[in-house]
Amino acid sequence: MHKRTLKWIVLAAAIATPLAAQAHKMWMVPSATNVAGADPWVTVDAAISNDLFFPDHHAAPLEQLVITAPDGQTAKPQNAATGKYRSVFDVELSQQGTYKLALVNRGLFARYELNGQKKRWRGDAAELATAIPAGAKDVEVTASSSRVETFVTNGKPNATALKPSGQGLELLPVSGVTDLVEGEPATFQLLLDGKPAAGLKVSAIAGATRYRNAQEEMTAQTGADGRFTLTWPHPGMYWVNAATQDDKAGVKQASKRRLSYTATLEVLPE
Amino acid sequence: MRRLLCCTLALLLATPLAAAELDLTVQIPEQKVAEYHRPYAAIWIERSDRSVAAQLAAWYAQKDSKEGAGTKWLPDLRQWWRRGGRELSLPVDGVSGATRPAGQYQLKFVDGQAPLGTLAPGDYTLVVEAAREVGGREVVRLPFTWPVSATQHLSAQGSSELGAVSLDLNP
Known part of the structure; x- marks a missing residue:
């Protein structure tokens, strides 16, 4: 199979799997979330x-x-490279304040059958018209919108980079995002197209799952104002995720939009 | 005559009857380790809501380097960094200093003078935090009420990166 196609299918599986438990998780992990000094850098893994x-x-x-x-x-990433299992890049934090690192994916997925064979396609709205061959049967088009984020602060945090784009599911930190400490409740607001996303389940799983026998998933529910609160049981990197779907696909061929949001957040000891 | 009056007045202002003060002793213990680096340390006073009332000391590597004169590792003093260290524009006169070898250090902070400033009456905690490269990190906290009417002695004992910490509050 073509390498690029395979990549998109894997990606599609990771980000578009709906509300059911996600088999594969996409994430970015920075080497530090709080840095200082004259010329700080972080290196980031993405997989x-x-x-x-x-x-x-x-x-x-x-x-x-x-x-x-x-x-x-x-800002531009530096020294970016993609290996078999992992991408890496560096960020030079030349400004004081909070950086937002985001993998933003928006697009369309299609499944169809052609001459008895199941086919899949991923692309954008402009390509859709010509992407699906005449004679395709059982065409199902779904829009997808996903964000995978992490945050790094150089010196004193600020909120400029946290400003939501108003598209898809987004996280607006209420009580800090690179400032999380074990045992201290942290509040965030989940937004859907810039408006509070009410009644969504948010789950959080601490890293190092290989070294324990259970996922130890924590969950929270967003209130009417889209807010939710998590209290971190121990220090570590946490994978925080929420997903939903709606009918705002944006193209007439698709009736459904799948949305997901993921953040990797670091929790430090008190 | 007027000159004499001025001088007397100036003297009176400069030497208040008895300035309230904090006498602090901090012990940095010896570490039996192969690779030893002097710890970074910070001393500050927190209000009861944990906001910073006074930054008293920050000891970190002063050597000039491309990474910024030791400031790169300041976030390792995690609590201090989060509670206000990162708000400072370093170096701060009378607060910033070089790292100290193992030993006992006596520090005096006078009410109304930098870096202590004037503490409003209330409940406070004196916090000492130390973090050592390839070593550990420890925080020792000494809660106190200010002002005091008689000398008060407070002490606490660190267990790894800090030794005995004692604080005399003088009225």
């Missing part, structure tokens, strides 16, 4: 895996990586 945070399945594609600097402008 799709079963175990958190061990790259054991597929590298996360970096084409859709967007780094927002503390002044709200985008």
Whole structure:
């Protein structure tokens, strides 16, 4: 199979699997979430895996990586490379404040049958018209929108980069995002197209799942204002995820939109 | 005559009857380890809501380096960094200092003078945090009420990166 196609199918499986338990998890893990000094750098791993945070399945594609600097402008990743199981890149934190690192994927998935064979396609709205051959049967098109994020602060945190785009599921930290401490409740707001996402389940799983026998998933429910609170039982990197679907696909061929949001958050000891 | 009055007044202002003060002793213990680096340490006073009332000391590597004169590792003083260290524009006069070898250190902070400033009456905690490269990290907390009417002696004992910490509050 063509390498690029395989990549997109793996990606599709990781980000579009609906509300049911997700087999593969996509994530980014920065080498530090709080840095200081004259010229701090972080290095970031990005992968799709079963175990958190061990790259054991597929590298996360970096084409859709967007780094927002503390002044709200985008910053460029450096030394980016994609291996078999893991992508890596560096970020030079030349500004003081909070950086948002995001893998933003929006697109369309199609499944159809052609001459008795099942086919899959991924692309954008402009390509859709010509992508599906005449004679295709059982065509099912779904829109998808996903964000995989993590955050790094150089010096004192600020909120400029945290400003939501208003598209898809997004997380707005209420009580800090690189400031999390074990045992202290942390509050966030989940937004859907910029408006509070009420009644969504949010789950959080600490990393190092390989070294324990249970996932130890924590869950929270967003309130009417989209807010939810998590209290971290111990320090570590946590994978925080929420998913939903609606009918705002944006193209007439698709009736459904699948949305997911993932953040990797670091919790430090008190 | 007027000059004499001025001088007297200045003297009076400069030497208040008895300035309230905090006498602090901090012990940095010896470590029996192959690779030893002096710990970074920070001392500050927290209000009861854990906001910082006064930054008293920050000891970190002062050597100039491309990474910023030792400031790269300041977030390792995790609580201090989060509670206000990162708000400072370092170096701060009378607060920043070089790392100290193992030993006992006596520090005096006078009410109304930098770096202590004037503490409003209330409940406070004096916090000492130490973090050592390839070593551990420890926080020792000494709660106290200010001002005091008679000398008060408080002490606590660290177990790894800090030794005895004692605080005399003088009215």
